Amino acid sequence: MRHNLRHLRVFLAVAEAGSVTRAAASAHLSQPAVTQAISKLEAALGVALFDRSPHGLFPTPAGETFRLRVQRAFALLDRVVAEIAPRLQLTITAAQTEALIAVSDAENFTLAAKRLGLAQPTVHRAITQLEQDAQRKLFERTALGTVATRLGHSLAQAARLALAELSQAEAELAELRSESAGKIVIGAMPLSRSHILPTAIVKFQQERQGQTILITEGPYAELLSGLRRGEIDFLIGALRYPVPIDDVEQRELFQDTAVMIGRPGHPIFGKGQADLAQLAQYPWVVSPPATPIRNHFDRLFGEQGLVPRQLVEAGSLILMREILNETDYLGFASGGQVRAEIARGLLRRIDFDLTATRRPIGLTTRSGWLPTPAQRLLIQTIENAA
Structure with a gap:
């Protein structure tokens, strides 16, 4: 309007x-x-x-x-x-x-x-x-x-953010009329899409059946830009430290640790306790450069002077899973992101200590952002799911 x-x-x-x-x-x-x-x-x-x-x-x-x-x-x-x-x-x-x-x-x-x-x-x-x-x-x-x-x-x-406030106003007035208006727009990073959001959204929409939720995906820099422009309500995923810019705020929900994975029956599982030198002999599917999980991967091998034989850089869990299931590639991913695949037996976790890769997962919002009641309920539901 x-x-x-x-x-x-x-x-x-x-x-x-x-x-x-x-x-x-x-x-x-x-x-x-x-x-x-x-x-x-x-x-x-x-x-x-x-x-x-x-x-x-x-x-x-x-x-x-x-x-x-x-x-x-x-x-x-x-x-x-x-x-x-x-x-x-x-x-x-x-x-x-x-x-x-x-x-x-x-x-x-x-x-x-x-x-x-x-x-x-x-x-x-x-x-x-x-x-x-x-x-x-x-x-x-x-x-x-x-x-x-x-x-x-x-x-x-300033005009973008002012218009976003007026859109928030329309949503709140609609709620006072027992109606739903507008969309809640979430900038979702990979872990949240596979682990937290599905459960939270289903729970939320049981209470707010008429509320539309839009999930926006993309590189962190694009999601952050959309948040700051008022086009995205909040981000959920790996937090950045230091905070990338002073007009956003971060709130931690939990800690996540990376895992190494392969297909069931992969040769690596028949060699006992794997070491980095052995692991570097295999090709890998990893996250794109400059992402937190990729930084952990590069540091892990780089500190030992090792360079994995071949890399496929991809942000898609589905693509990673399919490559791993059909080949001897290994994967390096967020533990929460691949939890369901491991539980279903589609992928198997490699026994390797990665506690040093622990990283905070949480919400990023604009400084001073005032959520509507519906947005506040969704955030509470996400916090409970996390």
Whole structure:
């Protein structure tokens, strides 16, 4: 839902003043304009935001919920707006913020317009007006594309997070109406997809049958970027130390240890206690470079001056399992990730002490993130499953 930003500021003014008259004076608007803005907002949201009485207007429970999210949204947006041009607080529109985000992402007006389903001149006009009001260039036109300036990038990022807060507000208002809205988006790393999430999601959806959950997969750097942009609600998987950037927070759930695995009947199981020199003679399926589990693998052999004979680098457990089942390749993976395959007899664990590979698994969220009740319940369910 696209919200009229001016109407949202009027809503905050009324909630603060408790009176249309006082809110109109503080916002330099007529009383009918304030009344109309609140009416349109309530109609769009499908809830009453205020209880009307002879003593004034008082936020309903839905109004209080909405006010908190709107305040958080403007706190994110206005901090950057104040650095660029304070007057933008009065002039910036939702259409302009959407155009700003789209052009910043696509680095091209035509592609941005296609993403928004608009004509290219419409998007160009929105950015031009925004730059005129800001009296700053928010984009640099280069031979390689339309690239956001530092301030343009900062404003686009603030707008993304502000819109994410408004989406959270819609989900919370829907819950007050006993409805489900939006999606909970989880950035899931390999261990969580095979070990924690399946159990947690089934349990959660027994209680919240109408709630949609979207699992996003990808390299850690991409998932972290999506989290910071407000496109992903939280990440679950191996934690990074030190924390990669100061606008995210990590919470440990448990510790996981790597395992070496092979197919049942692999020759390595007939040779007694295996040592690294023997293991280095076999080809391996391992995680991609720069992942925590791969770092452990490289360090384990590297400290002994050993180089395994051949590597297949893959992030897919299914691919690893199939290669191991058909060949004499060995695998190096998270113990939690392959627990089910070992329990079912599809793979066999090699007896080798890997306690030094212990690593923390947990949740990563944006600093200051405020989950909705549904998100909070899902996180609690994940914590219980872990």
